[in-house]
Amino acid sequence: xxxxxxWGSRVGLVLAMTGSAVxxxxxxxxxAQASQHGGGAFILPYLVSFLFMGIPLLWIEWAIGRxxxxxxxxxxxxxxxxxxKQRWLKYLGVFGIFxxxxxxxxxxxxxSWTLSYxxxxxxxxxxxxxxxxxxxxxxxxxxxxxxxxxxEAVFWFILTLALNVWILSRGLARGIELAAKIGMPLLFLFGxxxxxxxxxxxxxxxxxxxxxxxxxxxxxxxxxxxxxDPSTWLAAAGxxxxxxxxxxxxxxxxxxxxKSKQDIALSGATAGWMNEWVEVLLGGxxxxxxxxxxxxxxxxxxxxxxxxxxxxGFLALPTLFNNWGWxxxxxxxxxxxxxxxxxxxxxxxMGQPIMAxxxxxxxxxxxxxxxxxxxxTFALGMFCVWLYPGxxxxxxxxxxxxxxxxxxxxGETIIFSFIFGIDRGWEEITRGADLKVPRMFRxxxxxxxxxxxxxIFVAALIKPEGAWGAAFGSLxxxxxxxxxxxxxxxxxxxVGVDHYTWFDENGRATPGFVRDITRMLLMIVFALSxxxxxxxWRLKARRAA
Amino acid sequence: MTxxxxxxxxxxxxxxxxxxxxxxxxxxxxxxxxxxxxx
Numbered sequence: 234x235x236x237x238x239x240w241g242s243r244v245g246l247v248l249a250m251t252g253s254a255v256x257x258x259x260x261x262x263x264x265a266q267a268s269q270h271g272g273g274a275f276i277l278p279y280l281v282s283f284l285f286m287g288i289p290l291l292w293i294e295w296a297i298g299r300x301x302x303x304x305x306x307x308x309x310x311x312x313x314x315x316x317x318k319q320r321w322l323k324y325l326g327v328f329g330i331f332x333x334x335x336x337x338x339x340x341x342x343x344x345s346w347t348l349s350y351x352x353x354x355x356x357x358x359x360x361x362x363x364x365x366x367x368x369x370x371x372x373x374x375x376x377x378x379x380x381x382x383x384x385e386a387v388f389w390f391i392l393t394l395a396l397n398v399w400i401l402s403r404g405l406a407r408g409i410e411l412a413a414k415i416g417m418p419l420l421f422l423f424g425x426x427x428x429x430x431x432x433x434x435x436x437x438x439x440x441x442x443x444x445x446x447x448x449x450x451x452x453x454x455x456x457x458x459x460x461x462d463p464s465t466w467l468a469a470a471g472x473x474x475x476x477x478x479x480x481x482x483x484x485x486x487x488x489x490x491x492k493s494k495q496d497i498a499l500s501g502a503t504a505g506w507m508n509e510w511v512e513v514l515l516g517g518x519x520x521x522x523x524x525x526x527x528x529x530x531x532x533x534x535x536x537x538x539x540x541x542x543x544x545x546g547f548l549a550l551p552t553l554f555n556n557w558g559w560x561x562x563x564x565x566x567x568x569x570x571x572x573x574x575x576x577x578x579x580x581x582x583m584g585q586p587i588m589a590x591x592x593x594x595x596x597x598x599x600x601x602x603x604x605x606x607x608x609x610t611f612a613l614g615m616f617c618v619w620l621y622p623g624x625x626x627x628x629x630x631x632x633x634x635x636x637x638x639x640x641x642x643x644g645e646t647i648i649f650s651f652i653f654g655i656d657r658g659w660e661e662i663t664r665g666a667d668l669k670v671p672r673m674f675r676x677x678x679x680x681x682x683x684x685x686x687x688x689i690f691v692a693a694l695i696k697p698e699g700a701w702g703a704a705f706g707s708l709x710x711x712x713x714x715x716x717x718x719x720x721x722x723x724x725x726x727x728v729g730v731d732h733y734t735w736f737d738e739n740g741r742a743t744p745g746f747v748r749d750i751t752r753m754l755l756m757i758v759f760a761l762s763x764x765x766x767x768x769x770w771r772l773k774a775r776r777a778a
Numbered sequence: 779m780t781x782x783x784x785x786x787x788x789x790x791x792x793x794x795x796x797x798x799x800x801x802x803x804x805x806x807x808x809x810x811x812x813x814x815x816x817x
Contacts, residue, residue, distance in 0.1 A: 242809060243805060243808070243809040244805065244806060247802075247805060272783075273783055273786035273787070447779075449787065450780060450783045452787075453779070453783040453786050453787040453790075454779075454782060455782055455786050499801060499804055499805055499808065500805065502797075503801040503802055503805050506797045506801055506802075507798055509794050509798070510795065510798040513790060513791070513794050514791055514794065514795070667804065667805075667808045668804070
């Protein structure tokens with residue numbers, strides 16, 4: 234069934250695109266990454282990466298998407314297939330199915346935590362129970378067996394998934410666009426209220442141990458030595474990459490519903506800058522200043538040392554809000570409501586490409602496609618819920634939410650510039666543009682952006698334990714390359730795992746077992762996605778014959 | 779907060795706010811004129 238859906242308005246489209254990009258990482262990952270890598274010095278490589286990798290990638294994906302839509306394709310396999318004569322091109326688009334499905338599975342799970350936290354904030358759970366006690370129990374981490382099922386987490390997960398499926402089944406303008414038009418302004422509003430409240434905390438307010446401005450200072454005080462450290466540049470480029478939702482296939486999908494002569498240059502740039510505004514201005518002004526005010530700078534530094542603000546966001550903040558008296562339940566609801574809106578506008582953008590694939594290539598109806606997306610996400614998500622304590626969630630996040638995105642983005646930039654051709658590509662980007670795109674971006678798109686992504690890709694493969702300089706020193710002095718356990722090769726080789734075994738002496742499954750079966754599952758899902766693409770084209774060929 | 783931190787923060791905020799507002803305003807203006815063209 235060929236879809237004739239369109240966006241209701243350009244502002245609606247840009248809000249949906251911004252909603253897709255604005256996710257939990259804007260509020261939890263950015264401040265932790267910035268404070269870990271050079272403080273204020275982080276912003277320079279961050280903005281350079283945004284201009285030379287983020288914006289060009291956005292334009293590439295918008296252009297591929299709008300062009301695909303003209304051929305009746307709203308998902309990545311069909312779009313790539315139409316970009317050249319090579320039959321293998323459509324198989325790069327498998328990533329656009331696989332990653333969206335797998336990320337949606339665990340992302341909806343995190344989204345369900347935020348919904349559950351809204352509820353628990355409103356009923357005052359965190360007045361009596363510390364989140365450090367509540368959260369592990371909620372996730373099933375207090376169970377003796379790794380295979381125990383956390384019932385409350387399952388309930389909220391199903392509820393969140395049902396909400397996603399319902400919105401998706403309503404269609405583009407009445408579902409996704411409406412959700413973005415409601416969710417994004419509320420997200421801005423909630424963020425501004427929390428930031429103002431947090432930054433105006435006086436030193437004599439109950440529970441305050443330090444000025445919240447000390448947190449801002451920690452985040453923004455430039456440490457120039459960070460600029461000379463390659464890990465700062467890699468972290469900044471990585472943050473830009475993951476915050477913009479590029480390398481997923483969802484921007485392509487949303488852009489495919491844009492008319493062929495309608496602008497994409499201004500729309501793409503606006504969505505990108507709006508995401509930056511939310512990330513830098515709002516994301517940087519809530520978590521760290523509030524946590525610093527109540528916990529002190531040292532505690533905040535140690536809890537963000539890993540480059541993630543999850544511990545502060547889910548374990549510390551709900552307790553800290555208790556210092557705000559009657560406003561505490563509201564503040565909790567605002568914080569987790571904000572995270573929920575950030576999450577749902579992103580997860581909807583992951584569902585749409587999968588539904589579009591089923592509708593375009595298999596002729597499914599929208600409602601059936603939405604239900605199929607829900608069922609597949611439920612099955613994969615339950616795997617994450619069930620085996621969260623064993624590390625299934627982290628495996629999903631690493632292989633689909635990190636590695637696959639980089640592979641897909643690298644592939645698409647090369648295809649766009651060298652197979653489709655930069656001349657045609659540039660014409661696609663600038664056709665109907667309401668913004669004069671500087672001509673230097675032609676060069677940037679062809680050479681700089683792929684180089685940026687290639688560096689991120691290689692760095693992910695061989696990321697060293699400790700500093701890069703020390704790792705090269707170790708290599709030169711003949712002590713070998715100290716692979717980090719969270720590098721791609723390190724993960725494959727189980728670096729850092731002392732006794733790698735599937736079952737312990739009591740016959741119970743170990744985290745090693747969970748990691749390995751998760752990887753097998755992901756490989757099966759990838760193969761199945763590839764099979765669906767192969768079969769769709771085979772059916773088309775038969776019909777044409 | 780140190781002066782360096784204030785300057786870095788305000789500079790970054792200004793650049794990002796400038797481009798966000800400028801592009802969003804352009805978009806709204808273009809959206810309106812497109813609508814009136816269609817009418």
